[in-house]
Amino acid sequence: MRTLIIGCGYVGEALGRRLIALGHDVTGIRRSSEHNDRLARLGIRPVNLDITDETEFEKKLDGQYDRIVLAASSSRGGKEAYRKVYGLGSKHIAQWLKTASAQSFVLISSTSVYGQTNGEWVSENDADTTQNITTNILLEAEQNILDAGPAVAILRSSGIYGPGRGHLFLQFMNGTAAIEGDGKRFLNMVHLDDLVEATILALEPVGRRGIYNITDNEPVTQLNFFKWLSETTGRPMPPFVPEPSPSTRKRRITNKRVSNKLIKKIFGLSHSYPTFREGLTQELDRLANGKARQPLSP
Numbered sequence: 001m002r003t004l005i006i007g008c009g010y011v012g013e014a015l016g017r018r019l020i021a022l023g024h025d026v027t028g029i030r031r032s033s034e035h036n037d038r039l040a041r042l043g044i045r046p047v048n049l050d051i052t053d054e055t056e057f058e059k060k061l062d063g064q065y066d067r068i069v070l071a072a073s074s075s076r077g078g079k080e081a082y083r084k085v086y087g088l089g090s091k092h093i094a095q096w097l098k099t100a101s102a103q104s105f106v107l108i109s110s111t112s113v114y115g116q117t118n119g120e121w122v123s124e125n126d127a128d129t130t131q132n133i134t135t136n137i138l139l140e141a142e143q144n145i146l147d148a149g150p151a152v153a154i155l156r157s158s159g160i161y162g163p164g165r166g167h168l169f170l171q172f173m174n175g176t177a178a179i180e181g182d183g184k185r186f187l188n189m190v191h192l193d194d195l196v197e198a199t200i201l202a203l204e205p206v207g208r209r210g211i212y213n214i215t216d217n218e219p220v221t222q223l224n225f226f227k228w229l230s231e232t233t234g235r236p237m238p239p240f241v242p243e244p245s246p247s248t249r250k251r252r253i254t255n256k257r258v259s260n261k262l263i264k265k266i267f268g269l270s271h272s273y274p275t276f277r278e279g280l281t282q283e284l285d286r287l288a289n290g291k292a293r294q295p296l297s298p
Contacts, residue, residue: 001025003203004065004102006051006093007072008039010165011108015069015196016044022200024067051089057096064101067203070145071108082134090141094148103205104151108195109142111158111188111213116256119186123259124156124211132252142211151209153202155195158215158258161279162192168222169280172229173287177238183223188215188258191273201267212263218275219257228277233284 001024005012008028016026020043028044029051030036036046049056051072072089074081090107097105113135114122127139142154161169168187171177198214220228230237243253263269273279 001067002065003027003067003069004061005029005044006068006070008044008046009071009073011160011192011195012069012071013039013042013044014162014192015071015199017042018196018200020044027065051092052084054092054095057092061096063096063099066101066103068097068100068102068105069108069199069203070106071199079133083137086141087137090144094144097145097148102149102151104153104203105145105149106199106202107142107145107152107154108199109138109154109156109211111156111215111258112252112254113138113142113156114256114258115252115254117254119184119255119257121257121259124213124262135252146209151205153208154211155198155202155214155263156211156258157195158188158190158213160192160195161189161276161283163283163286165192166280166283168225169229169283172226172235172238177226178241179222179226179238180241181243183226183240184221185253185255186219186221186257187225187276188219188256189276189279190215191271191279194269194271194273197272198263198267198269201269208266210266212266213258213260214263214269215258215260216271216273216275216279217260220276225276229280232281 003019003024004027005016006029008016008030012028016028019026026044027047028039029047029049031048031050033048039046047060049060070093072085074085113127115132115135116122146152146154168177195214202208226238
């Protein structure tokens with residue numbers, strides 16, 4: 001089974017390692033050659049390719065892959081980087097995908113497409129595109145990929161955490177966290193391992209074309225998230241600060257609870273980390289034992 005991972009960073013590396021354990025022959029695409037040696041040591045064949053350059057696909061890829069995953073990242077860049085990777089890049093990948101022989105394709109997208117602000121539950125048919133550049137670009141990327149073939153699944157991932165990753169958790173641990181506003185805005189999270197397993201399930205070519213949320217079972221308010229961390233670690237609660245200005249963020253400030261009912265129903269997904277507590281308990285143990293590894297950058 002030949003599998004191609006486009007964007008072999010934090011998620012792609014973990015996915016590649018799991019697929020290799022399942023017997024796949026894995027190729028991983030990164031723009032830079034910086035981590036080629038690392039990928040090779042893991043058994044992932046590195047290919048350096050810029051997805052924003054449409055000529056590179058035919059030059060560097062033969063198109064003979066059974067499974068393909070797009071897990072690209074804008075590497076925390078601004079709106080222009082977002083536009084290039086998800087807008088232009090998705091168009092080039094979609095064009096190439098029409099000539100490839102893949103039986104299935106998975107795009108790892110984001111629940112940031114949902115713009116709800118009142119803490120309501122949202123499902124896959126609730127995307128809100130109200131005057132937001134990054135959301136519109138991401139939705140356009142999803143559509144580009146969906147239009148490219150009959151066996152495409154879109155996984156809209158909530159905030160990813162795991163070894164070496166978890167923005168608010170790491171801020172709490174290094175003493176720089178803050179509770180924004182009244183702390184009642186909901187956080188939606190998914191552990192890296194659960195995202196990887198969901199991706200593997202979605203790669204099975206059994207006609208499961210469509211869009212699915214991948215998130216854990218319990219959205220949590222920012223306040224309760226930090227309360228649990230404080231009680232678990234014995235560290236003080238972070239201070240309260242005013243809500244940040246939307247102009248300082250690439251993505252909208254939203255407040256919603258993302259439902260994972262569909263992916264559990266269709267794929268039979270059972271979370272290894274059903275809430276943030278299980279995942280962060282493991283991470284706290286790892287930190288205490290000095291075993292937290294440095295993540296591979298996007």
